[in-house]
Amino acid sequence: MTEEEKRKQTVERMAELMVPIDNAIMMSDNVLDVLMLASNMLVTAKEIYIQNIGGAGAKELFQNMTDKIDERILPMGRKVSPSKD
Numbered sequence: 496m497t498e499e500e501k502r503k504q505t506v507e508r509m510a511e512l513m514v515p516i517d518n519a520i521m522m523s524d525n526v527l528d529v530l531m532l533a534s535n536m537l538v539t540a541k542e543i544y545i546q547n548i549g550g551a552g553a554k555e556l557f558q559n560m561t562d563k564i565d566e567r568i569l570p571m572g573r574k575v576s577p578s579k580d
Contacts, residue, residue, distance in 0.1 A: 496504075516536070523529045544553035 519532055520529060523532060541553060541557070544556055548556070
């Protein structure tokens with residue numbers, strides 16, 4: 496199997512695993528439900544990472560994700576504007 500085939504297979508499997516999460520998001524009645532779901536997913540993800548790659552690996556992974564959010568979505572020093580709902 497080529498690297499491209501492996502990558503495609505991985506992407507397809509990831510899409511399959513996202514189906515129940517996408518369904519849960521669609522079943523949410525409001526923003527609070529979506530945020531509660533996201534919070535629970537974050538806690539569960541943290542536990543999965545700790546169990547599989549250890550505390551130091553999980554911390555490094557989360558720090559890397561946080562840094563990328565800062566760089567791509569919210570550059571350092573920039574304030575989040577208030578919601579307009």
